[in-house]
Amino acid sequence: MAAVILSFPTLQGLRIFTQKLSWSTRGVRLVSGGVRRIEKVLIANRGEIACRVMRSAKKMGVRSVAVYSDADTHSMHVAMADEAYHIGPAPSQQSYLSMDKVLEVAKNSGSHAVHPGYGFLSENTEFAEACKQEGIIFIGPPSSAIRDMGIKSTSKHIMSAAGVPIIGGYHGEDQSNEKLQAEAVQIGYPVMIKAVRGGGGKGMRIARSDSDFLEQLESARREARKSFNDDVMLIEKFVEDPRSFYLCLVSGDEVSAHYDPMIAKLVVWGEDRSAALKKLRYCLRQYNIVGLNTNIDFLLNLSGHPEFEAGNVSTSFIPQHYAELFPTPKAPSGATICQAALGLILQERNHTLGFTQSSTDPFSPFGSSCGWRNNILFNRNVTLQVGDKKVDVVIMYNQDGSYSMQIGDEVNHVTGEVEMEGGASFLHCTVNGVESRPKLVILDNTVHLFSTEGSSQVSVPVPKYRAGVGGSGAQGGAVAPMTGTIEKVLVKAGDKVTVGDPLMVMIAMKMEHTIRAPKSGVIKKVLFSEGSQANRHAPLVELVEEEEQAEGGSQ
Numbered sequence: 001m002a003a004v005i006l007s008f009p010t011l012q013g014l015r016i017f018t019q020k021l022s023w024s025t026r027g028v029r030l031v032s033g034g035v036r037r038i039e040k041v042l043i044a045n046r047g048e049i050a051c052r053v054m055r056s057a058k059k060m061g062v063r064s065v066a067v068y069s070d071a072d073t074h075s076m077h078v079a080m081a082d083e084a085y086h087i088g089p090a091p092s093q094q095s096y097l098s099m100d101k102v103l104e105v106a107k108n109s110g111s112h113a114v115h116p117g118y119g120f121l122s123e124n125t126e127f128a129e130a131c132k133q134e135g136i137i138f139i140g141p142p143s144s145a146i147r148d149m150g151i152k153s154t155s156k157h158i159m160s161a162a163g164v165p166i167i168g169g170y171h172g173e174d175q176s177n178e179k180l181q182a183e184a185v186q187i188g189y190p191v192m193i194k195a196v197r198g199g200g201g202k203g204m205r206i207a208r209s210d211s212d213f214l215e216q217l218e219s220a221r222r223e224a225r226k227s228f229n230d231d232v233m234l235i236e237k238f239v240e241d242p243r244s245f246y247l248c249l250v251s252g253d254e255v256s257a258h259y260d261p262m263i264a265k266l267v268v269w270g271e272d273r274s275a276a277l278k279k280l281r282y283c284l285r286q287y288n289i290v291g292l293n294t295n296i297d298f299l300l301n302l303s304g305h306p307e308f309e310a311g312n313v314s315t316s317f318i319p320q321h322y323a324e325l326f327p328t329p330k331a332p333s334g335a336t337i338c339q340a341a342l343g344l345i346l347q348e349r350n351h352t353l354g355f356t357q358s359s360t361d362p363f364s365p366f367g368s369s370c371g372w373r374n375n376i377l378f379n380r381n382v383t384l385q386v387g388d389k390k391v392d393v394v395i396m397y398n399q400d401g402s403y404s405m406q407i408g409d410e411v412n413h414v415t416g417e418v419e420m421e422g423g424a425s426f427l428h429c430t431v432n433g434v435e436s437r438p439k440l441v442i443l444d445n446t447v448h449l450f451s452t453e454g455s456s457q458v459s460v461p462v463p464k465y466r467a468g469v470g471g472s473g474a475q476g477g478a479v480a481p482m483t484g485t486i487e488k489v490l491v492k493a494g495d496k497v498t499v500g501d502p503l504m505v506m507i508a509m510k511m512e513h514t515i516r517a518p519k520s521g522v523i524k525k526v527l528f529s530e531g532s533q534a535n536r537h538a539p540l541v542e543l544v545e546e547e548e549q550a551e552g553g554s555q
Contacts, residue, residue, distance in 0.1 A: 038062055038113045038137060042106045043077070044127075045117030046096060050077035053115050065109045067102060069095035083109055091485075096120045097229055099127050106136050113137035123150035123197065124229075152196045153234050169236025171196075181213050183235050190238040193217055195224035195231070202227040202511070206238055215502075222487065222505070223512050241314035273311060277303050288424075288450045290443050292536070293482075297454070301325045332386055332456045335431040338405045338412050340447040340458035341382055341393050343427055343440050345403070346418050385459040478515050478541055480534040484508025489530050491541065495523045503541055506534070521545045 041057055042065040043050045054064045054077065066081030071090035078084045085105045088095035095101070097120055106114055114131050116122035116139070128143035140146070149155045153171035160166050169191075170183035184191045184207060193216055195203025203224030205216035221231040266283055270276030280303050284296055302308055302325055308317070318325060332340075380395045396404040403414045416429025418440060427440040427449070439450040446459040488505040491497060497517040504515040524542040528534050 040065060040082075040109070040111045041113045041115050041139070042067070042102070042109060042111035043081075043115050043117060044096070044102045044121055045115075045119070046072055046075065046077055049117035049119075051080055053117065054080045065105065065111050067096070067105055085109065092120065093226065093229065099124070099130055102127075103130055103134060103136075106131075107134065111136065113139050115139040119227075123199075125150065150197060152194065153232075154196075156234075167236045167239065169234060171234045175232055177214060177217065180217060180233060180235055181210070184213055185210060187235060187237050190240075192236050192238040193220045194234050194236065195220060195228060196234050197224070197228040197230045197232070203231075203233075219505070219512050219514070223507075226487075226507065241316050274309060277309055285452060285454070288439055288441065288448075288455070290441050290446075290448045298325060300454075301327070329387070331389070332458060334407050334410060334412060335434065335436075336449060336456045337384060337386060337391055337393065337407060337458060338414050338431045339416075339427060339429055339436070339438065339449055340384060340456075341395060341405055342403065342414055342416050342429055343418070343442060343447050343449070344382070344460070345395070346416070346427075347442055350418065383461060385461045390461060478503055478518055478539075478543065480506065480508075480515070480536055480538045480540055481513065482508045483534070483536045484513070485533050486528045486530055486540075487512065489526060489528070491523050491526065493523055493525055496546070497521065497523060497543070504528070515540060517543065519543065519545075 039061075040063040041053070043053045044067060045053075046068065050066060054066075057064045063082045064080070066077050066084040067087045068075060068078045068084055069086075069088055069090050069092075072078060073086075085108075087101040087105060088098060099121065102114070102121065105111075114136055116124075116127070121127040122140065123146055125143045125147040128138045128140065128146055131138040132143070141149075147154065148158055156166050156171055169187055170180070172179075172183075180193075184193075189210065190206055190208040191213075193205045193207055193213075197203075203220050205220040207213040207216040217233065220233060224233070225231045266280065268276055268279040268283055270279050281300055284300050284303070287294070287296055289296070305321060305324060307313070307321065378397055380397070382393045382395055384391050384393060391407060394406040396406075398404060401415070405412045405414050412432055414429065414431050416427055419426045419428050419437075425440045426437050428437045429435070436451065441448040441450070445461075446457055449456045449458075484506045485508070486504055487507045490502050490504060497503065498520045499517055501517045502514050503517055503523075506513045506515055521543045522545075524544050526541050527538075528540055534540060
């Protein structure tokens with residue numbers, strides 16, 4: 001269930017981090033009928049929901065108190081609050097899920113009420129009771145309702161007693177591995193292993209056979225402990241084709257790697273499903289994101305799929321249409337490669353011009369040079385990385401300022417300039433007479449081009465001597481699929497592994513991910529410890545073949 005939300009936000013600026021205030025009830029004013037008036041509220045949450053509560057509090061003349069972890073020191077909800085208090089390190093169990101720390105801040109700040117937001121402590125019966133015992137108003141349902149509806153096993157009993165159809169399963173108190181596995185066999189595979197608390201898909205795993213039940217059970221337990229401080233599970237039959245509806249609006253804050261599973265959500269409206277999907281595809285093409293992978297191409301394919309447009313959708317839709325939703329990426333065209341090469345050339349030229357114009361030496365020949373050269377006509381060879389392939393481009397600088405670019409046997413006539421508009425760079429160019437104006441972003445060694453047709457990436461290969469990570473060990477080992485925290489290390493140096501063996505458990509995007517061995521061999525070195533954070537594509541272990549290990553040991 002979701003906590004009842006009285007949306008409440010506030011004066012931007014004032015931040016109190018260390019001031020201690022004695023707790024008393026003198027700030028709680030009584031109005032007619034003995035009802036207490038709230039003049040200061042602590043928001044026991046972060047990010048968008050905290051900001052939403054603060055905005056409403058500001059309108060109501062209520063002061064707001066924020067809590068924050070190390071990771072959220074500069075977050076928007078901290079800046080918006082009238083007061084903000086540090087409550088611990090980034091892991092939520094040591095900060096936002098710590099009832100004692102949150103209640104201590106509530107008392108020290110003189111808060112009359114606590115708004116839990118959603119997630120974290122919002123469905124925690126013990127927290128609601130603790131607030132009541134401290135004389136602090138808990139903005140939300142009574143603890144009895146949280147207990148009944150927030151614990152799935154209890155809510156299922158209530159619904160069953162009321163005659164509401166429910167999915168059968170085991171909701172008992174015996175939480176031993178043996179009992180849960182026996183119940184799974186009794187129910188019949190596949191089964192859903194589900195945390196009795198919380199929601200959002202966390203603490204849920206599908207076990208399709210007896211052989212993988214215990215692994216999925218332990219994974220669900222760990223995730224539930226991290227998210228809800230409770231690892232009690234229920235077992236029920238897995239429904240293959242259920243329907244699920246979900247909507248949430250998030251905007252305007254910084255996204256961290258510690259709590260947020262996504263960087264943006266897009267919601268559109270149309271007169272009917274077809275019109276809404278058309279608008280959705282248009283808006284998706286307006287996103288220009290570089291530096292990390294996104295699922296925008298997948299969402300475009302999904303929203304344009306005929307079955308999706310017709311509304312024939314279930315939770316098994318993606319595996320059923322996987323090939324259509326995740327087609328093999330098309331290689332950039334010759335025209336796109338020419339655009340990327342032009343973008344690199346113009347960036348170099350503008351960089352040089354900027355250097356000469358910023359020169360403070362009036363006698364410098366470089367600062368006074370107009371850039372003219374004798375015998376300007378010359379060729380230049382450029383190698384670009386297009387996907388997994390390298391493409392050689394021969395560029396001729398023509399006297400009229402245009403370029404002739406040869407790719408294989410094809411020669412392309414290219415002209416263009418970089419134009420600035422609204423803080424963005426656009427490459428206004430023509431390739432063989434065809435004019436276009438893609439948005440241009442050059443980040444590190446990669447050229448990103450965005451147009452109405454989609455996005456393309458063309459890179460300049462990094463020389464081996466400049467590569468950050470070398471050696472067959474790191475390249476042959478497992479790498480992090482995304483930025484996340486190492487939850488559990490399952491191997492050590494010297495261990496022999498086979499393809500598919502679990503090496504580590506990683507927490508990323510609020511979910512557990514098991515990192516498995518990409519090949520058989522021997523673990524030469526484990527590069528990350530439990531609790532450390534690994535960036536996307538970071539090598540996690542050095543894995544060598546046994547023959548290679550034997551050769552190294554004999555030397």
